[in-house]
Structures are given as structure tokens and as C-alpha cells.
Amino acid sequence: MALIIEGVPFELDTTTRNTAIFIFENLEGQLEYALDCSFKAHTFHGDHLAPSLCINPIKTTLSHKEALTGARFSIANINESQQREDTFYFYEHEPLENYTLTILKIDQDIAHIKCSGTAIIDGFTKPYTTGKFDIDCLVPVITKASDWQKWGL
Numbered sequence: 001m002a003l004i005i006e007g008v009p010f011e012l013d014t015t016t017r018n019t020a021i022f023i024f025e026n027l028e029g030q031l032e033y034a035l036d037c038s039f040k041a042h043t044f045h046g047d048h049l050a051p052s053l054c055i056n057p058i059k060t061t062l063s064h065k066e067a068l069t070g071a072r073f074s075i076a077n078i079n080e081s082q083q084r085e086d087t088f089y090f091y092e093h094e095p096l097e098n099y100t101l102t103i104l105k106i107d108q109d110i111a112h113i114k115c116s117g118t119a120i121i122d123g124f125t126k127p128y129t130t131g132k133f134d135i136d137c138l139v140p141v142i143t144k145a146s147d148w149q150k151w152g153l
Contacts, residue, residue, distance in 0.1 A: 003039050003051065005119065005133040010039035010051060012137045017153050018052060020140045021103070021111045023065050032057040033068060035101065035113065037135060044090070045121075052089040053115065053135065055101060065106055065143065074100040078120075088133070094120035097130055109150055111141050 003010040013019055018038040026032050034057045041050040058073045075081050081095035088096055099117030106112075115135040122129045140151050 002137060003037070003053075003133060003135045005044070005051070005121075006131045008042065008044050010042050010044075012139070013038045013040045013050070014140070014151070015153075017148060020142045021113065022057075022142050023068065024057075024143065025063075026059065029063065031060045031062045031065065031068065033060070033071075033103075034058065035115070035139070037115075037137065037139065047091075049090055054085075054087045054089075054093070055099075055115075056084050056086055058101075065141065068103050068111075069106050071103045072100065074098070074117075088119040090119070090121045091124065094123045094128075096120065106141060109141050109147070110138050112136075112138050 002012055016038055018036050020036060022034045024032055035055040037053040039051050041048050060071065062068060076098055078095050078097055086096055087093040097118035097120065099115055101113065101115045104112040104114055117133060118130050119133050120128050121131045
């Protein structure tokens, strides 16, 4: 389980606090969640890169983390990604053209997530270059700072 972009696999890096689904209660007593995924360095287009994905908080009307199983969120264009400040990092942090994030299952302290879409790989080129990506991985569930101890982080 990992990231695959343009047929190139990247292994999830679970040795850092930069990989987790963060679930917290907002002021209205409803859950919000955010996702960070960091991947181990690998050769991509001739460069040694360690990509990362950052999806900022998503509001829900739910009140229990287990109810997030099956939750789906998507953006349809770069403007939505820029407004939310969601980014994918290859050479620098860039907005995504589109994505769909699905929480397949939450089992106590671990979540199975899938995310697929189109990322901007190189925003320095004119026009910028994109690539289709698929992420299928298990990530730690973090609801409070002390949860990191369960993962030795």
C-alpha cells in the first residue's frame, strides 16, 4: 500500500509525525478531519524525490470517529484546492487539480484511506505538468497529542 503516480510507487513513511489522519471536534461539537501523508524518497523523472500530501480540515456533521468510515470528500478544480490550501509536494508545494479522498475504515487507532486524483508535479514548467495519482494506505489516527506515543513518535 502506497502512492503510485504515473506508474511509479512510493512507500508510505510512517516514521514521522507527517503521516496521519487527524480527527478533532470543532466548536459546534462536530468532527473535522485532515490528512497528511509523507512518502519515502524514490527516483521519479530522474530525480530523487520524497513527495507528500496535505489535505486540510474537512468539516462533517458526525460526532464519533467510527462514523467517518465511508466518508468521502472531493475537490473538482485547482481553485477549490487553492482556497482550501490542499497541496501535493514534489519539487515544491502545489495545489491539486482534483482529488477524491475516501476513508474506507477506521479501526481504533488506524485508518485505511484511499485518495486519487491529479497532482501538479512540476509547477515551474510552462504549462505546468500533472500526473494521475492513487494512494491506498493505512495511517495512524491522531485525536490528541498523546496518541503519537502509541506509534513511538
